[in-house]
Structure formats: structure tokens, C-alpha cells
Amino acid sequence: xxxxxxPLTCGHKKLPNPSKFGAFTFASASSSGDTKAHExxxxxxxxxVSTQLKKTTFEDKYKQMTSExxxxxxxxxxxxxxxxxxxxxxxxxxxxxxxxxxxxxIEFMCSYFxxxxxxxxxxxxxQDNVISTNEYEIIxxxxxxxxxxxxxxxxxxxxxxxLNDQKWIAxxxxxxxxxxxxxxxLNENERRILTDEIDYLKFL
Numbered sequence: 001x002x003x004x005x006x007p008l009t010c011g012h013k014k015l016p017n018p019s020k021f022g023a024f025t026f027a028s029a030s031s032s033g034d035t036k037a038h039e040x041x042x043x044x045x046x047x048x049v050s051t052q053l054k055k056t057t058f059e060d061k062y063k064q065m066t067s068e069x070x071x072x073x074x075x076x077x078x079x080x081x082x083x084x085x086x087x088x089x090x091x092x093x094x095x096x097x098x099x100x101x102x103x104x105x106i107e108f109m110c111s112y113f114x115x116x117x118x119x120x121x122x123x124x125x126x127q128d129n130v131i132s133t134n135e136y137e138i139i140x141x142x143x144x145x146x147x148x149x150x151x152x153x154x155x156x157x158x159x160x161x162x163l164n165d166q167k168w169i170a171x172x173x174x175x176x177x178x179x180x181x182x183x184x185x186l187n188e189n190e191r192r193i194l195t196d197e198i199d200y201l202k203f204l
Contacts, residue, residue, distance in 0.1 A: 069130050072116070076131070077194040079112040080139070080182070083146065084175035085198070086163075092200040093159035100203055105151065105162050113147070135182060142178040145171050 082088060092103035101107055113119045122143075125131050149171055152161045162168050183191045 072125075072130055073190065074193055075111075076116055076118075077186075077190055078198070079108070079116065080175070080179060081194050081196075081198060082108050083112055084142075084172060084179045086169070086172045086176075088198055088200060089159075089172075090163055093163065102203070103200055104157070105159050106156050109146075118143075119147075135185065138182045138185070139178055142171070142175045145174060 089105075089108075093105060095103065102111070118125060122131065122136050126133065126136055149167065151158065151168075152165050155161060179194060183195050186194065
């Protein structure tokens with residue numbers, strides 16, 4: 001288990017920084033009417049040093065992410081997919097020799113809270129109508145539960161302990177129900193991004 005004490009502000013709390021880069025993955029639905037469900041695309045975003053992070057507001061991060069609303073929503077839905085899939089987490093977080101740091105509790109949480117700049121309870125995306133009030137109401141309870149979660153003994157790198165934690169499992173169950181309700185409000189492409197099984201093996 002990698003240990004590093006250099007802090008990284010990651011949405012809901014400070015987390016150790018495992019590497020120079022944070023992995024950011026999102027599923028992008030085809031806007032041209034393609035019959036394929038979606039494509040998984042992967043980007044590595046250099047993480048800012050802690051002094052820079054202190055100066056960066058949620059609004060700054062949000063503006064960087066939302067050059068196109070569609071890209072932000074695709075990233076958002078893919079992140080919810082990852083965080084509500086126990087099977088994906090069991091398969092991808094417990095790889096003995098991981099080659100991509102994205103497949104871990106820490107990076108899933110960072111991709112959701114920090115990369116999407118929604119740690120401020122979706123204030124800016126709601127103001128800009130990137131997500132609807134109805135969508136926020138659907139995910140609010142799960143989002144709040146996720147933001148309050150603490151890993152066993154605060155060992156955020158211990159993926160196995162987290163996967164066996166009953167508090168985490170309860171959040172997963174709530175998330176799965178939330179995902180199904182949200183899926184019913186989406187168009188076909190967005191619904192597939194949210195619910196289709198992610199083939200993590202393509203990105204190891």
C-alpha cells in the first residue's frame with residue numbers, strides 16, 4: 001500500500017497525494033446519433049500543489065471543466081457510475097500491480113468531488129443549469145452521505161478495508177437506487193453512460 005503524507009485537497013477532505021497526476025476518466029456519448037452506447041476516454045490532469053489549490057475556487061475549477069456542458073455532464077454521469085458500482089470497485093481497486101492510479105477509492109472520490117468542482121453542493125452547476133433542480137434532488141441524499149464518509153481508521157489507501165466497510169456498502173446501496181431513479185430522467189445516451197458496465201481493463 002503506497003503511503004505519502006503530502007496533502008491534497010480533494011473535494012470533501014484532504015487526502016494523501018499518490019502521484020503527480022490524478023486520473024480523470026469520463027464516458028462520452030456520441031452526439032451524432034451513433035448507435036454505440038458510449039466511448040470511454042481518459043485524461044490525466046496535473047494536480048495543483050497545495051498552495052495553488054488554496055487559491056483555486058470551485059468556480060475557477062468549474063469554468064475550466066465546462067468549456068462544453070456535454071463534456072461536464074458525461075464526466076459527471078460516468079463518475080456516478082463508478083461510485084455506485086460495487087462490482088467495478090471490487091474488480092478494479094484490488095489489482096495487485098496497478099498501472100493506473102485512477103482505479104482506487106481516492107481517485108474515484110477526487111474525480112467526483114474535485115475534478116467536477118462540485119464540493120460546494122453543486123452550487124455553480126445549479127446556477128448555470130448544467131444540472132436541473134430535479135436531478136440534484138434525486139442525488140442529494142447520496143451525495144451528502146458520500147461527502148461525510150470516512151474510511152476505516154482514516155486509511156484512504158486501504159481499498160480492501162473500504163470495500164468491506166458496512167458504511168461504504170450502505171452508501172453503495174443508496175447510490176445504486178439513486179442511479180436507477182436518475183437514469184429514468186435521462187435521454188438514451190446519458191442513461192447508457194450512467195448505467196453501462198465500464199470495462200476498466202482497457203485503461204490499465
